[in-house]
């Protein structure tokens with residue numbers, strides 16, 4: 469396998485991985501969510517093996533298995549990839565800093581997900597108020613908590 473082919477193949481794998489949406493936010497790519505840490509293509513005995521390194525948003529999140537399956541399916545659909553190996557990396561630790569602008573906008577507009585600022589504060593994605601209180605730690609999944617905006621009285625979700 470020449471270096472040229474391998475570079476093109478890495479780009480194909482990258483595009484395939486980026487086409488996978490998060491199961492919880494079906495309009496948001498896992499690439500935009502900042503889950504994709506590394507993409508390599510190695511020469512395997514039977515053909516190229518794509519190695520995709522992902523970092524979990526939250527270690528107990530049940531969506532992780534679905535994400536790994538979706539990535540494998542998307543990458544092995546490429547004709548030049550023989551096998552796809554998805555690895556959950558122990559680090560770096562995911563934070564909302566890894567979200568792209570696209571992901572931030574979609575999460576706020578379509579899902580009313582509020583992102584914790586660096587100082588720990590919350591801002592309502594609906595009205596922009598800082599008067600958001602996390603009501604309960606029990607959200608729809610362990611990745612999210614439910615909060616309430618005191619200004620516009622909308623329920624919002626907090627991504628941990």
Ligand SMILES: [Zn+2]
Nearest residue numbers: 592595617620
């Ligand atoms: Zn509000």
